[in-house]
Amino acid sequence: MPTFSDRIDGLRPSPIRTILSVVDRPGMVSFAGGLPATTMLPDWSGSFAPDLLQYGPSEGEPALRRAVAERLRALGVDAPDDRVIILSGSQQGIDLVAKLLVDPGTVTAVEQPTYLAALQVFRFYGARFTDLADPTASLAYAVPTFANPTGACMSDAARAALADACRDSGTVLFEDDPYRELAYDAVDRAPIVARMHGASWVYQGSFSKTFAPGLRLGFMTASADLFDRLVILKQAVDLHSSRLSQQIVLDAVSDGDWTDRLERLADFYRARRDDFDSLLTRYLGDLADWRRPSGGLFFWLTLRDRIDTRTLLDDAVAAGVAFMPGEEFYADEPELGTMRLNFSHSDSADADRGLAILADLIAERIAARSR
Numbered sequence: 001m002p003t004f005s006d007r008i009d010g011l012r013p014s015p016i017r018t019i020l021s022v023v024d025r026p027g028m029v030s031f032a033g034g035l036p037a038t039t040m041l042p043d044w045s046g047s048f049a050p051d052l053l054q055y056g057p058s059e060g061e062p063a064l065r066r067a068v069a070e071r072l073r074a075l076g077v078d079a080p081d082d083r084v085i086i087l088s089g090s091q092q093g094i095d096l097v098a099k100l101l102v103d104p105g106t107v108t109a110v111e112q113p114t115y116l117a118a119l120q121v122f123r124f125y126g127a128r129f130t131d132l133a134d135p136t137a138s139l140a141y142a143v144p145t146f147a148n149p150t151g152a153c154m155s156d157a158a159r160a161a162l163a164d165a166c167r168d169s170g171t172v173l174f175e176d177d178p179y180r181e182l183a184y185d186a187v188d189r190a191p192i193v194a195r196m197h198g199a200s201w202v203y204q205g206s207f208s209k210t211f212a213p214g215l216r217l218g219f220m221t222a223s224a225d226l227f228d229r230l231v232i233l234k235q236a237v238d239l240h241s242s243r244l245s246q247q248i249v250l251d252a253v254s255d256g257d258w259t260d261r262l263e264r265l266a267d268f269y270r271a272r273r274d275d276f277d278s279l280l281t282r283y284l285g286d287l288a289d290w291r292r293p294s295g296g297l298f299f300w301l302t303l304r305d306r307i308d309t310r311t312l313l314d315d316a317v318a319a320g321v322a323f324m325p326g327e328e329f330y331a332d333e334p335e336l337g338t339m340r341l342n343f344s345h346s347d348s349a350d351a352d353r354g355l356a357i358l359a360d361l362i363a364e365r366i367a368a369r370s371r
């Protein structure tokens with residue numbers, strides 16, 4: 001049994017949500033809830049079904065949940081249709097899991113470095129960080145496929161080892177997988193939770209990288225011992241995710257073109273990755289080391305001369321180029337001299353200009369240090 005956070009003792013399903021789930025039954029007169037009059041909702045009937053402007057189910061639109069569940073089951077994940085929640089971005093999923101499992105002092109295992117905004121959430125709830133190999137952890141958070149910030153992808157053996165370790169120690173595995181569709185080389189990327197039958201796990205993905213981040217939509221599934229509590233926590237946060245966003249995403253994923261879209265996306269970003277890799281070699285080849293990522297959106301650089309890249313940022317921004325100092329992605333002591341560079345957003349001309357500026361700044365800083 002997972003160890004829930006103390007705040008979960010007071011967790012109750014909202015009676016309002018329970019009542020709202022029956023008010024649209026045919027013939028039902030509802031004095032419950034605060035639903036606006038249907039006739040007074042904006043008339044967008046040409047574009048969307050009018051009921052999408054009313055409140056909806058906390059778990060998400062059934063058709064979208066079904067579409068997500070089918071895809072997850074095809075990857076081997078134990079995700080029945082009714083064990084999927086649509087999230088307001090997968091960032092929300094991190095908050096829900098932290099609320100469910102993290103109290104001040106809860107031992108939380110993370111990769112080093114790892115996703116900055118996950119650290120921020122876990123820290124907010126009082127997590128005490130440790131590394132992924134620690135069997136005393138209650139929760140292990142991992143981005144095994146094209147990680148943010150490193151772009152790394154765990155091998156099949158590492159995936160099997162993490163699944164076994166979590167199962168043996170009773171650690172809840174939280175697999176965060178927003179980048180899996182952005183694969184540019186053939187690598188192992190089967191969800192780890194697919195190996196975790198009978199154990200406690202959470203898996204989430206996002207429509208931000210495959211479709212549009214402004215719609216704020218992600219999805220989550222979890223083992224049966226965790227799922228209902230996650231739904232209640234979701235109810236308490238925002239009742240449900242935007243129904244318009246869900247309809248837009250549902251139309252996109254149901255369109256026969258979705259698979260082609262994912263292929264086009266991967267082809268487009270693969271070309272950007274390769275171009276960026278060449279530019280990195282041209283400008284930073286003598287200053288930094290990196291591995292070309294097999295997917296995702298980032299290059300992770302380690303400078304040969306370990307200057308703290310946080311101290312470079314102001315000058316870089318003043319010169320017209322922004323980057324993420326790698327030091328920010330560490331739970332504890334940061335490794336100095338690291339940086340995360342996104343390659344998906346800039347076209348070739350901008351990438352060329354930006355990397356030339358960055359390389360000059362780094363070279364200047366190193367020269368100033370050795371003077």
Ligand SMILES: Cc1ncc(COP(=O)(O)O)c(C=O)c1O
Pocket residue numbers: 088089090091092115143148176178205206207208213217218
């Ligand atoms: C590892 C990881 N998880 C979650 C998110 C949040 O994504 P969203 O809330 O847009 O789904 C991101 C965004 O970059 C991410 O890199």
